[in-house]
Amino acid sequence: MTTDLILKFADADILLDDAAYHKITSQDNSKELADSLLKDLIKNENSVYLLTEEMVDEFLEDKVELREPIIQSKLLPQEFDFQIIHDASKKSYTNGEIKDFSSYFANRYHKLWQMLTKKKELQNVQPIKNAQRSEDVVEVVGMVNNIRNTKKNHKLMEIEDETGNIPLLVHNDNHQLYEDAERIVKDQVVGVVGSRKGSLLMASQILNPGIPRIDEKEMNFSAVFLSDTHIGSSTFLEEAFQRFLKWMRGDYGDEVQREIANDVKYLVIAGDIVDGIGVYPGQDKELKIKDIYQQYEEAARLFGELSNVKIIIAPGNHDACRLAEPQPALPEEYAPDLYQMKNVEFVSNPSLVSMDGMKTLIYHGRSFDDLAMTVKGLSHQNSDIIMKELLEKRHLAPIYGERTPLASEIEDHLVIEDVPDVFHTGHVHINSYKKYKGIHLINSGTFQSQTEFQKIYNIVPTCAQVPVLNRGSMKLLKFS
């Protein structure tokens, strides 16, 4: 402690005189006092190079309470250019009326219609009502209903707009189209080029709104991505998490790893920060902390050690939040200690933020369950493929009314309107990373070891592996 204290000040180019040193060390909370004092001196840019007893006294008078759970080891204060571009927290007005339900779908349709009708293949889109009578090639934009296979194994679905609906047939002779059609899900909005055959529309092309290739943005900092820490669970890997925190503070890992830690400006958490209460039957048997408030208190204690990075927290399905998506930001009443932290931003699930110009789309990933169950070839193991598919569909949870509860809002906040630089998800507890059309697709795994539920389904989580976007290149750091 003694030399530590002197060195800590020396690192910041501040010398302690003997009296100041004794003053600090004679306090009960000397370590916290030293950290807090140092932080204050740096923050106020005082050009102090010799700290006297008087100055310590002055500080003690000003700061009666030293209760911030802050132990700061990275001393240089950072400048953040952080913006919340899209957040649904305060824009959620649903009252569950049927009117909202139809306006929700109308809004989804309209937003995606605008994207689809910009495509060169869809320059002559007409209402489905007109397509029912047309003799020529028709172009329509419709929401998909009732997908099934016919006896001869063609794909038959119904597409709908506000003027009417028409059955759409995808012939299995058209191999590529049939393959594409296998990835179409209920309630997604597609563009169709086809010709009328009796009462059917025979598809020749089915188009997603799609995502353009983007130029990669230059990054002069690093960002860390976490999700599914599940603090409070008896399977929360606390020791590994402590190593992670230590690394974040620059005190763990080899030289290269420490250098990366020093470069970190942002820490994004894509939901399930705590394990929650009553999320599934019998969950209390697997909880170490059985009180939701205490779970968030513990989260604040742990993340409170990181005061020099901006922490962005979005909720997941285990958090104390409305389950229906978009989930508003975590309410302050459940996590007052986290709200006390000045470096934490709370956002909705999903949300779009800008971290020094890097547009980051944060989504917990609940809809992966529906996609993995519905679409052949998609699974929890490769969420990068699901993420790619969602980007092309330009919707985070296209299937309505399955496992992902969606709120029928006046506006559909799950449409992917802006093209992000980073798409960050969690939920499946399995890390994945892919760069797709210049976009970083990141699933940030978990800090929870295999649960009883996962044992039954043979899901093997990738634990304590933290993705770091280090100036544009992905590094996966292991803390297990």
Ligand SMILES: [Fe+2]
């Ligand atoms: Fe989850």
